Every structure is written in C-alpha cells, then in structure tokens.
Amino acid sequence: MDSDFLNVFTQPSTVDQFLDETVIAKGEKRKLIKPTSGNNPKLEQLKLFLIDWINRTLQEEHIVVKSLEEDLFDGLVLHHLLEKLGSLKLDVDKITLTEKKQRQKLSVIMEAVAKCLQLEESQLKWSVESILTKDLLSTLHLLVAIAKHFNPSLALPPNVQVETITIENTSRGLKTSNAVENITDNKESTEAQSNDAFDELFSRAPDKLEAVKKVFLQFVNQHVGKLGLSVKDIESQLHNVNLALDLLADGGLLNFSVNSEDIVKGDMKATMRILYCLYSKYKTKEA
Template structure:
C-alpha cells in the first residue's frame, strides 16, 4: 500500500507543507521516510508553528541523543495538540515508523493549519515483519555507526567549514586527500595553516598521505587512524576521525555553556 496514489499524494502534501513552513530556516525535507528521524525537523516545526523554543542541541549526533530529543519535542507537541497517540514515541520515530510520522504530521496540520486540504480516505495496510539489519562496510564501520549518525556528522562538518565557503556532501571522497580535513581541524582548533605548508591540490597518493599525516600532528589530542585507509576512501576510517573531532569539541562547548550558566 506504500505505492497507493492517495498515500503518495498525502506524503507529497505534507512534505510541501513542511518545506513551506520551514523555508525561512533553509530546511528542506526530501523524504518523510528518512528526514524526520533525528528530531531536527520536528524541533523546528514546533518552534515555527507553536512558538515553543526548547533548549535542545541543534544537531543530535548519537542515536540516544536523537531519541531523547524526539521524546522531548513530541511530549511538547502532545500538550499543544491535546492528544497522545500510543505510537508517538521517540524510539518509533527514530526507527523511521512512517505510519506514526504521518499520523503526527496530519494531527499537526489539522491543529495549526486546518485550512490546508489533505487527501481523504487514505488507508495504509501494515505488515509486521522481523528484519535483520546489516550495516555492511565491515565490523569497523558498524562500531562507528553505532555511535555516530552520518547525516549529523555532515551537519557538524558543514557548520564548521561554512565560513571558508566549503560544503561537504561525500564523506569518503572529499576527505581522502586531507585538504578539507586539515582546514576543518584548523577551524575547530582555532589556528590557520598557511597554504604553502600543505598540498592544496594534491595530485598523487604521496601528497594526500602527507596531508593526512599533518592532520594527525595538528590535532591537540591525536586521533589514531590510518592515512592509507582514508586515502583509499575507507568510509569507516573517515568516520572514526570525524566522530573523534565532534566528540572532543562538542564536549568543550557543553562545558563552556555550563560555566556560563
């Protein structure tokens, strides 16, 4: 029933509604199935529609943080909507429960924008199955992804390098020559690396490895990773470096925020 025309139309209307609501914040949802699981979109919808600004981290990186964020946002939405659906829970949304997501979004539209016309008589046939998930890319990637969400890591990276006019969309390929990683470390650690000190446009693996070796030396608390693996576009090795950087600098920001409070 996922290919039902009425269901497809409902998803299209809800997606357009979200994008229209959050247009000023430059948030674009491309898939209801995949783009609402980390709490970012629902958090911004709550703020935009209800004027409720919860003191939550903008990007929740770990699965546990994402679930906790979803639970807080959904609890606040329950108060505004005056109802509670048993399927509305943080873990369910995080597991990409499309049916629960649709129920919540429809309830939000009817409460906050009742004039919006939604397709009627939409029916979804649900089959419960037990699925065994395999991450692929080997055990190393599995261990990294157990702690870090790739989409959230991309957000962390792009926020950090945006002032340099850079944007990353492909973690394994764009970090394989060490250039963006060096510039990212410079932004996070608070120093500038003279362009003459590294290969800005490396043309061979030797220059790429040298860049990555420099990355290791520049980090205050060195991260143990294989330069060869990153050059070979091993996504697990790249994620390991990025997660270590995030973990270090996110904790520093949390400590500074606590001191200010």
C-alpha cells in the first residue's frame, strides 16, 4: 500500500465523506477513481474534450452536455449518440423518467454498443449499473470506446491515466486496493505500433511492393469502374481526399489516424494503408 493511498484514505474526514457517497453492498466490489485524481489536468482535459465532441456531434439535436456523470446516466444522450454515429435504431423510448425504465433502456444501449464494438461481456469496462450510478470511470471508458470505434481519426488526448481504488465489502469489512489505470492510449505505444506491415514492406521487402500495388489497383478499378472511372496510378489519381477520409472515418473503416496532406503529397505508405482498410473490409464481404 503506497504512501499516497494512506495519505488520502487514513484521514477521517476524507474516509467518512468518501464512504458516505459510495454505497457498497455486502459481497459487492466496485472500482472507482480516487478523489486525488480530481486534480489531474489530463483527466480534466479529456472530460472537456469528450463533452465538446458530444455537443458538436449532437448539435442538430439541440442536446447540450455539461457534465459526463450527470448528463449521461439516464441513457438519453447515449441513445442519440449511437443513432447519430452508427445510424442505429434502438427500440427504446427517448425519454425515461423512472429508474426501472432507465435501467431497461441502458440495457438495450449497452447490448448495442457491445455488438457494434464486437466485445464479449468479460471485455467490457462498464456496465448498466455503473453508468446508471454515474460512475465516472465507467462513463469515460464507454465514451472513449465509442469515439475510437465510430470516429477513429478523432484526436483524443493521449496518455490519460487515473488512480483507482477498488472497494469490496466482505464479511470481514471493507477491503481496498489501489492501482493506476489507462483511459486513453499511450502516445509512445501508439507510435511504436505504427511500425506495421507496410513499414516492413517498404523497408525490408521493396521487391514485393509493386505486386501489392497491383493488387490494390485492380481492387480499386473493380469498384470505381462501376462509376465509369479508371485509375492507373494510385499515387497521383486519388482526389477529394478530405471527403474520402471523412466518409471512411464515419463508416468506422479507418483503424488509424491519417493526415490528408500525406495523401495529397503522394505518400505511398499512407495511401496503401487506406486502401488496405477498404480492401480488408470489402474483400471479406465479397468472400
């Protein structure tokens, strides 16, 4: 048990206040953000970023979010967000006033999110109960997962970590443990992962590059040919790049961030990464 943990939770006033606000039933275990993380500037930056993203996304619906904890627990904002981002039509009421109805609505929403993100229950970092009880840790994980899936080019604040405390109400009393948890990706890890198959292709197997380009070119012409178009050079014939990237991001087809200027400048590696995302998606459907 570290000194920071002791400093925060051995002071009677802090413990009393924390336990008064956190009801843990017998046999229940909950993981929460420690009060000390309230002074975490990166956490505040992420919260403001997500609020701004939600408000911009739902501007046409005239929905304004001011607090992630207070404005998302009943499912209304999440309902609109999924309809807007994923064109999902959920069979639930827009407005739910009772806790029972809110829980039923959140259950439908959580099932839809898990299905879209292709996550098993064991992989979820949130639950109906945690969202309903305004748990900030779960709400952040849920929103970040939704944002990364439906808008992968969104520049989420990187390296956001929080100190957490896990509280379990056992037969012998409260049992606690603390840890540090990542909310958004580590920038260094993300950059390291950018050394993908195309980096390997360009640096170690340039002799195979033309063969890969030929496959992509054939794939592109197979689809744009239906529009009466023909592409002979994928380095110089991709126009309307910003529009194309926006459509790809909205469709959840991009699994990495990309700068449109790189495409315009003829960056072959960036271009092939985009084509590979399309190729993987639609070749699978054709198969």
